Amino acid sequence: MASPASGNAVVGQAGGPTVVINQSLVGVIEEAQKFPHIKNLLGARHGVRGIINEQFFDLNRQPKSMLELVARTPAAALGATRDKPDKEYCERIFNVFRKNDVRYFFYIGGNDSAETANIVSTMAQDAKYELRVIHVPKTIDNDLLVTDHCPGYGSAAKFVASAFIGDNLDNRALKGVKINIIMGRNAGFLTAASILARQRPDDGPHLVYLPERPFDIDQFVKDVQEVFDRYGRCLVAVSEGIADKDGKLWAEKVSVLRQENLARDAFGNLQLSAGAGSLADYLAGTLRNRSKNITRVRSDTFGYLQRSFPGYESEVDAWEARLVGQMAVSYSLDDTPAGSVALVRLPSTTYTVGTKLIGLREVAPEKPPKTKEMPAEYINEAGNNVLNSFREYVGPLVGDLPKVGWLEQVAP
């Protein structure tokens, strides 16, 4: 095994915030300081944009006590970016690396970041420039390929499950129909986490609609009416990414109905959060007009709170996010020039994880599917609910949820 290259390192953060993304950053910082091969550790301000503009934090000169606080702070402390570098952009990155003797690049982000990491790594290999590139996974959507789950998801799932515990009690106290729109463009993992709120047999969410199954508005009205007729109330979890049978997004359909223009980001992705409020109001309005005997219908979008609410992270998620940061540095000292850190759930009676290094092309493949969907085994046949078996997957990632009590049904 060749001795690892000696030189500087760059770490960057990209994409939407998570509550634990800075755990990964601090994991990289504390681990990098252990190895003399890594000289200066530079923090790129706002991801790749900070690299090409040569705007860096000196991460070796941060007070240790402040770093611990940063680790527990939501949203990229270095600043993030949604820039998706093309080949020319990546050449600029590579030139900055060469100029600054950068031999290690750690990029914390989703599959777009892995794609960027891959282009830069290939460029370095072609130029026979020794560079280790390690992608550190993060996304609240939990839709990265290969890894058992993604750092950031557990905390977002804890927020969503907790919100549904409260909203279920709210809906019991003042009966009616309540619809909550949850983040998740292509994958229903976060929406599905709402089922952790169920404790009593009649607890909500009673219906769960995911992007993985076509959403039909007539069936939706029928489903809600059925639950309402049984319980006198109905709590519904809806993913912002629901689409009709032709794959057309409902957020977009509603927007067209209202002659609005939804913003699109640089990736061409529809910014669903921009229209989630209208989608929520549309679903509520449809129920108000078409249901029978349902007078109270309300809807909320949980929005950015899901990815940045402070002081309420999952402890397991925080620990794992730190771990993948540390392991990224550790793997960078091995022979492999590039890779992505994946979490592996170990066969055990109690929840245990390990990590492994996978190829960048495994997490950022050239051809679809580029992301993971909710496995069909967790979705009911009607496509309007998530099975309780999903608790086994998501429960350990979320950890303890608030305990609630209720009065005994004793009449005087």
Add this chain to the structure above:
Amino acid sequence: MASPASGNAVVGQAGGPTVVINQSLVGVIEEAQKFPHIKNLLGARHGVRGIINEQFFDLNRQPKSMLELVARTPAAALGATRDKPDKEYCERIFNVFRKNDVRYFFYIGGNDSAETANIVSTMAQDAKYELRVIHVPKTIDNDLLVTDHCPGYGSAAKFVASAFIGDNLDNRALKGVKINIIMGRNAGFLTAASILARQRPDDGPHLVYLPERPFDIDQFVKDVQEVFDRYGRCLVAVSEGIADKDGKLWAEKVSVLRQENLARDAFGNLQLSAGAGSLADYLAGTLRNRSKNITRVRSDTFGYLQRSFPGYESEVDAWEARLVGQMAVSYSLDDTPAGSVALVRLPSTTYTVGTKLIGLREVAPEKPPKTKEMPAEYINEAGNNVLNSFREYVGPLVGDLPKVGWLEQVAP
């Protein structure tokens, strides 16, 4: 002083949930059990509706350990109601009281509940039927008259402030304009609590719009542009109850624009939460169309999470909510036939509160103003921000907020 009447007691909960409304319920239960004058303590299911339908919980037969859990559980454990009883409805309440030898009535709710309490109390006095009626205040809006603040507000304020801490970091990491719609129909107290998120000089919320000041859409666009030009980002707190200079609600104006019908509740109050999503999208859309160089504009409504998110209550608020429940029972054993428990902030260097019993007509007056607004001293002259002096009022009610860290701005 006459000896207190011996007989049964009824406790009920009304209106929108709070996170600590069951602290007040458990305060009533534990205190009532101390006094032999109070025989059975009946819990009315869904407020006054449970009384007229004679649907009660036996509150003396609840396990003590479960009661402690109930106290920490959001949303009325007895169930709530939005029924606003008229005279005939109150007569039915009174008849049930007579039939069941009810001599004590504790009603946990807002000013509508105090109004109901007052009608029933007057009826009893006219009939020379000995009945003690005590109103126990609760509302996240913090808009009840006389009392220094309302149980339920501190926890909702903690949620909003925390959400803004996270969202401010989110907005730093990925720059743009972010608008959050906060609950509060007539009073801006909850929206104003967002300013607790400010820690660094450039922290948001940078603009705060309250129902107490007219909202002008042109001025709004100008305000946001100015902040954005200075910081490259802008975080905005908007009350759902903002109105134009003629007092017309913006949520309603937007709704008319979209030819939707917003639901109205039995009180004739506009259900703002029903249209908050559209208001959020409207404000974001207007900025997208009319601002310069602002590409990222997002909006969220915090919705019901503000009133029912579990496991995140303000400790002071929880303690005070318990206190007003206990004191309601204590006051009921005095001579006064009826009243409402008010919190009094004592002159002291550290935050200290006491309680006093005020008249029901003080909290539910016959003529407007029936609720309290944000004192003008806390609002800036332009009417687009809340002054930091408001921290002194709201800070102690919220208690500790999550601590966050940031990287030192040292370049390598």
